[in-house]
Amino acid sequence: xxxxxxxxxxxxxxxxxxxxxxxxxxxxxxxxxxxxxxxxxxxxxxxxxxxxxxxxxxxxxxxxxxxxxxxxxxxxxxxxxxxxxxxxxxxxxxxxxxxxxxxxxxxxxxxxxxxxxxxxxxxxxxxxxxxxxxxxxxxxxxxxxxxxxxxxxxxxxxxxxxxxxxxxxxxxxxxxxxxxxxxxxxxxxxxxxxxxxxxxxxxxxxxxxxxxxxxxxxxxxxxxxxxxxxxxxxxxxxxxxxxxxxxxxxxxxxxxxxxxxxxxxxxxxxxxxxxxxxxxxxxxxxxxxxxxxxxxxxxxxxxxxxxxxxxxxxxxxxxxxxxxxxxxxxxxxxxxxxxxxxxxxxxxxxxxxxxxxxxxxxxxx
Numbered sequence: 001x002x003x004x005x006x007x008x009x010x011x012x013x014x015x016x017x018x019x020x021x022x023x024x025x026x027x028x029x030x031x032x033x034x035x036x037x038x039x040x041x042x043x044x045x046x047x048x049x050x051x052x053x054x055x056x057x058x059x060x061x062x063x064x065x066x067x068x069x070x071x072x073x074x075x076x077x078x079x080x081x082x083x084x085x086x087x088x089x090x091x092x093x094x095x096x097x098x099x100x101x102x103x104x105x106x107x108x109x110x111x112x113x114x115x116x117x118x119x120x121x122x123x124x125x126x127x128x129x130x131x132x133x134x135x136x137x138x139x140x141x142x143x144x145x146x147x148x149x150x151x152x153x154x155x156x157x158x159x160x161x162x163x164x165x166x167x168x169x170x171x172x173x174x175x176x177x178x179x180x181x182x183x184x185x186x187x188x189x190x191x192x193x194x195x196x197x198x199x200x201x202x203x204x205x206x207x208x209x210x211x212x213x214x215x216x217x218x219x220x221x222x223x224x225x226x227x228x229x230x231x232x233x234x235x236x237x238x239x240x241x242x243x244x245x246x247x248x249x250x251x252x253x254x255x256x257x258x259x260x261x262x263x264x265x266x267x268x269x270x271x272x273x274x275x276x277x278x279x280x281x282x283x284x285x286x287x288x289x290x291x292x293x294x295x296x297x298x299x300x301x302x303x304x305x306x307x308x309x310x311x312x313x314x315x316x317x318x319x320x321x322x323x324x325x326x327x328x329x330x331x332x333x334x335x336x337x338x339x340x341x342x343x344x345x346x347x348x349x350x351x352x353x354x355x356x357x358x359x360x361x362x363x364x365x
Contacts, residue, residue, distance in 0.1 A: 196260025
């Protein structure tokens with residue numbers, strides 16, 4: 001396959017490709033415009049780990065850091081300036097996609113500080129702060145799929161703030177997030193808000209699910225456990241898509257769509273394969289479906305363009321996916337409990353570590 005063929009993915013299959021990366025190098029060296037133009041990239045996601053990789057050891061930020069440290073007393077303010085500069089430029093580059101798609105795509109995500117993942121009120125305040133800093137209509141504020149994050153998400157939707165709910169690892173989280181979105185839209189509608197001006201996506205981290213579950217299956221051992229390896233994440237994606245269709249393609253959502261509301265789109269994240277025994281496109285080729293998003297790191301995007309196959313693959317398979325879920329439960333693996341909780345805690349902790357290391361690197365620069 002070629003990049004040109006990949007650029008037609010949205011047209012042929014209805015799936016949007018977003019880039020799971022953002023750096024000043026991409027913005028200044030025609031990187032992002034080229035990916036938009038040649039690969040059909042229709043959005044960008046970022047997180048503290050991505051920004052840490054972008055800033056640490058990069059010459060692109062050196063002068064800006066020095067100037068900001070003379071201007072601001074707080075390192076957090078320096079960080080915000082660096083990030084908002086990149087977010088704004090990416091928003092501007094994707095603005096034509098946003099306008100052409102009437103707000104379906106063309107978004108750039110900025111994650112809140114991981115330190116407020118369990119504080120709903122502060123998450124709401126921070127979302128408004130970041131949104132005002134960027135001052136672009138196509139910025140998505142990322143909040144985590146903690147109980148408090150989902151509470152904040154509902155409030156933000158009711159206030160007309162577009163949100164990417166991130167760090168989702170279970171069907172239980174997906175159900176709660178979709179329900180919160182519906183309630184948020186109802187509140188927004190009741191207050192006279194414009195439903196066509198708010199957007200929401202739900203980010204499921206696929207490879208992280210398999211990494212943890214496969215490790216637990218190795219510990220259990222046996223032929224049955226071996227047969228389930230590498231299947232938990234795709235089962236989660238399949239059941240998520242089935243639930244998405246049930247919630248957003250049925251009569252219950254019709255009145256919202258008549259007012260211009262978008263469904264909350266499933267976004268496949270953590271799509272770079274971590275297990276070398278698996279296909280490098282395991283979480284790409286097997287989750288192609290209309291009205292979904294796949295956010296790819298650079299390496300996976302290049303692999304998809306080089307040797308990927310485009311076909312509708314996420315077809316109705318709920319019974320098979322549910323059976324995988326039930327078999328894992330029979331072996332003592334609690335996908336909607338212990339696995340979800342561990343991955344969520346680890347995700348928040350990883351982003352907090354990256355955030356702290358980034359602030360330290362800026363301070364020492």
